[in-house]
Amino acid sequence: MLAPEEIQALSRTVRGPVLTPDSAEYAAETFAFNAAVVHRPDVVLGAEDARDVAAGVRWAAQCGLPVAVQATGHGADSEVQGGLLISTRRLQALQIDPAARTARVGAGVKWRSLLEASVPHGLVGLHGSSTDVGVVGYTVGGGLPVLGRAHGFAADHVRSMEVVTADGALRRIDAEAEAELFALMLGGKGNFGIVTELEFSLFPLGEFxxxxxxxxxxxxxxxxxxxxxxxxxxxxxxxxxxxxxxxxxxxxxxxxxxxxxxxxxxxxxxxxxxxxxxxxxxxxxxxxxxxxxxxxxxxxxxxxxxxxxxxxxxxxxxxxxxxxxxxxxxxxxxxxxxxxxxxxxxxxxxxxxxxxxxxxxxxxxxxxxxxxxxxxxxxxxxxxxxxxxxxxxxxxxxxxxxxxxxxxxxxxxHGEPGDEADRARAWSPAVYEWMRAAKSSYDPGNVLRFGHAITGVPA
Ligand SMILES: Cc1cc2nc3c(=O)[nH]c(=O)nc-3n(C[C@H](O)[C@H](O)[C@H](O)COP(=O)(O)OP(=O)(O)OC[C@H]3O[C@@H](n4cnc5c(N)ncnc54)[C@H](O)[C@@H]3O)c2cc1C
Structure with missing residues (x-):
C-alpha cells in the first residue's frame, strides 16, 4: 500500500497527471482498446514528456513497484495489477523528413496520424492491418506489416530511438550507440525499456x-x-x-x-x-x-x-x-x-x-x-x-x-501471456535465450515485468 506522501513525491517531479484508483480520470487513463482487459495499477502516470517517463521509472524503482506501459491498449493481452502504469498517449511528437525519408514519432502516435502526415509527401510507413494501433508498441513487437513480404518487419527499418531503461536513465540509442540494447528493443516488446521516441525509414508510395x-x-x-x-x-x-x-x-x-x-x-x-x-x-x-x-x-x-x-x-x-x-x-x-x-x-x-x-x-x-x-x-x-x-x-x-x-x-x-514456458514461445529459442541472458544485465530488478515478460537468468 502506497502512502499519500509517496504519491505526492511522484506528482512533484512530473508534469503529467498522477492518478490513483479513487481519481475520477483513472478509468479513462487506464482504458484499453481490448475492453476485456481492465488494468488496475496502484498508480497511473499520464506522461507529458520523456522526462516524466524517466521520473516515473525511477520513482517506481525506489518504491519497489513494477512498471507497465500503455499507448492504446490494442496489445492489452493481460491485466496490469498493481505497480505503476505509464500512459504514453500524450507523447504526440511527429516529424517527417521527406528528403531523408524518415519519420520520428513520440510513443503515443498511432499509425493513422503517421500516414496522414507522410502520404502527402508520397511516403508510407510499415503499418499493420489497423492504423489505429500505436507505432511504438507495434514496432517493438517486430511489427508485421501489410506490405511485409515486400519490405520485411517494421523493426528492421528503425534508425534510432530514445528509451528509458529500468534504471530510469533516458538514452538515445542506435546501431552504434548501445547496439545490443537497440537490437533487443526491436522485437523484445518492452522487456528492456520504455521507448519515448522512435525514428524509422519511410518508403515511397507508388501505385497501390x-x-x-x-x-x-x-x-x-x-x-x-x-x-x-x-x-x-x-x-x-x-x-x-x-x-x-x-x-x-x-x-x-x-x-x-x-x-x-x-x-x-x-x-x-x-x-x-x-x-x-x-x-x-x-x-x-x-x-x-x-x-x-x-x-x-x-x-x-x-x-x-x-x-x-x-x-x-x-x-x-x-x-x-x-x-x-x-x-x-x-x-x-x-x-x-x-x-x-x-x-x-x-x-x-x-x-x-x-x-x-x-x-x-x-x-x-x-x-x-x-x-x-x-x-x-x-x-x-x-x-x-x-x-x-x-x-x-x-x-x-x-x-x-x-x-x-x-x-x-x-x-x-501471441495472445494472452501464460506461464514462463508459454511466454518463451513468443520468440524463437535462440532469441529467447539471448533475451533471458540480457534481461539480467539490463533489468536486474525485473522492473519491467508485465505482459509478455521474460525473466532473466538467475545470477
Ligand atoms: C486490430 C488490431 C490489428 C493488429 N494488426 C497487427 C498487424 O497487422 N501486425 C502486427 O505486427 N501487429 C498487429 N497487431 C498487434 C499490435 O501490434 C500489438 O498489440 C501492439 O503491441 C500494439 O501496440 P499499442 O501501443 O497500440 O498497444 P498497447 O496495448 O498500448 O501496448 C502493448 C504493449 O506494447 C509494448 N509497448 C507499448 N508502448 C511501448 C513503449 N513506449 N515502449 C516499450 N514498449 C511499449 C508494451 O509491451 C505494451 O504492453 C494488431 C492488434 C490489433 C488489436
Missing amino acids: YGGGIIYPGADAAAILAAFRQWLPTLPEDASPSISLLRLPDMEFVPAPLRGQFVVHLRFAAAAGREEGDRLLAPMRAVSTPLMDTAGPMDYLDVDQIHMDPADPLPFTDAGALLKDLTEETVADLLALAGEGTDCPLLLVEIRPLGGALARAGALPNAVSGRDAAFLLFLLGFKMPPIAEAVQASIRSILAAMAPHSTGYTLVNF
Missing part, C-alpha cells in the same frame, strides 16, 4: 492496389485450395491474407454481411489497376464474391483491406507460426473452423510470410519467425456467454495445428 474479396463460407474448402495454388504465383510486393470470419450482428459489420460465415481474402500490392486485376484474377474466378472492393486504392483508405474493428471490443486471441500450408493443414483447420462446425471464433486468419520477412534485416534484432511460412491467428469475443467456448476452440485449433507449427509465435500475435 488493395481491398478485399468476401465469399460465401460454404465455398471455404475450394477457396483455400485455390489460395494455396495461387500464392507461389505472386511477386513479393503483393501481400495477401485470408480469413474465415463469423461476423456478428454488430454495427461495425457491413449490413448485408451481419451474422454470416464468410471467407475474406485481403490483398495489397504495389501495382496499378491492370497488374492488380491480373494478379487477383485466379481468386476472382474461384467462387462468386458477396463483396469485392479490390482495386486502385487511396492509401489513406488502407484500413479497408483488413476491415479490423475500429472501436474497442472485448477479445482474446492466439497465434501459431506454420511451417507450411499443406492440403492436410487446411483440412485439419476446416474440420474445426469450417462450414458446419460450431466454431465460435470471430476470425481464423492465415497470413503468408516469406519474401523480405524471411530475410534478416540489415542489422541484428530480436524479431523471430523468419523461418515460418505462415502466421495463423485466432480471435474471439471474451464475454459471456461465449468466452469459455472461445477459449476451448482456440485450444483445440492450436492442438490440431501443432504438427504443422514451428512451435513458436510472433510476440504481437
Whole structure:
C-alpha cells in the first residue's frame, strides 16, 4: 500500500497527471482498446514528456513497484495489477523528413496520424492491418506489416530511438550507440525499456492496389485450395491474407454481411489497376464474391483491406507460426473452423510470410519467425456467454495445428501471456535465450515485468 506522501513525491517531479484508483480520470487513463482487459495499477502516470517517463521509472524503482506501459491498449493481452502504469498517449511528437525519408514519432502516435502526415509527401510507413494501433508498441513487437513480404518487419527499418531503461536513465540509442540494447528493443516488446521516441525509414508510395474479396463460407474448402495454388504465383510486393470470419450482428459489420460465415481474402500490392486485376484474377474466378472492393486504392483508405474493428471490443486471441500450408493443414483447420462446425471464433486468419520477412534485416534484432511460412491467428469475443467456448476452440485449433507449427509465435500475435514456458514461445529459442541472458544485465530488478515478460537468468 502506497502512502499519500509517496504519491505526492511522484506528482512533484512530473508534469503529467498522477492518478490513483479513487481519481475520477483513472478509468479513462487506464482504458484499453481490448475492453476485456481492465488494468488496475496502484498508480497511473499520464506522461507529458520523456522526462516524466524517466521520473516515473525511477520513482517506481525506489518504491519497489513494477512498471507497465500503455499507448492504446490494442496489445492489452493481460491485466496490469498493481505497480505503476505509464500512459504514453500524450507523447504526440511527429516529424517527417521527406528528403531523408524518415519519420520520428513520440510513443503515443498511432499509425493513422503517421500516414496522414507522410502520404502527402508520397511516403508510407510499415503499418499493420489497423492504423489505429500505436507505432511504438507495434514496432517493438517486430511489427508485421501489410506490405511485409515486400519490405520485411517494421523493426528492421528503425534508425534510432530514445528509451528509458529500468534504471530510469533516458538514452538515445542506435546501431552504434548501445547496439545490443537497440537490437533487443526491436522485437523484445518492452522487456528492456520504455521507448519515448522512435525514428524509422519511410518508403515511397507508388501505385497501390488493395481491398478485399468476401465469399460465401460454404465455398471455404475450394477457396483455400485455390489460395494455396495461387500464392507461389505472386511477386513479393503483393501481400495477401485470408480469413474465415463469423461476423456478428454488430454495427461495425457491413449490413448485408451481419451474422454470416464468410471467407475474406485481403490483398495489397504495389501495382496499378491492370497488374492488380491480373494478379487477383485466379481468386476472382474461384467462387462468386458477396463483396469485392479490390482495386486502385487511396492509401489513406488502407484500413479497408483488413476491415479490423475500429472501436474497442472485448477479445482474446492466439497465434501459431506454420511451417507450411499443406492440403492436410487446411483440412485439419476446416474440420474445426469450417462450414458446419460450431466454431465460435470471430476470425481464423492465415497470413503468408516469406519474401523480405524471411530475410534478416540489415542489422541484428530480436524479431523471430523468419523461418515460418505462415502466421495463423485466432480471435474471439471474451464475454459471456461465449468466452469459455472461445477459449476451448482456440485450444483445440492450436492442438490440431501443432504438427504443422514451428512451435513458436510472433510476440504481437501471441495472445494472452501464460506461464514462463508459454511466454518463451513468443520468440524463437535462440532469441529467447539471448533475451533471458540480457534481461539480467539490463533489468536486474525485473522492473519491467508485465505482459509478455521474460525473466532473466538467475545470477
Ligand atoms: C486490430 C488490431 C490489428 C493488429 N494488426 C497487427 C498487424 O497487422 N501486425 C502486427 O505486427 N501487429 C498487429 N497487431 C498487434 C499490435 O501490434 C500489438 O498489440 C501492439 O503491441 C500494439 O501496440 P499499442 O501501443 O497500440 O498497444 P498497447 O496495448 O498500448 O501496448 C502493448 C504493449 O506494447 C509494448 N509497448 C507499448 N508502448 C511501448 C513503449 N513506449 N515502449 C516499450 N514498449 C511499449 C508494451 O509491451 C505494451 O504492453 C494488431 C492488434 C490489433 C488489436
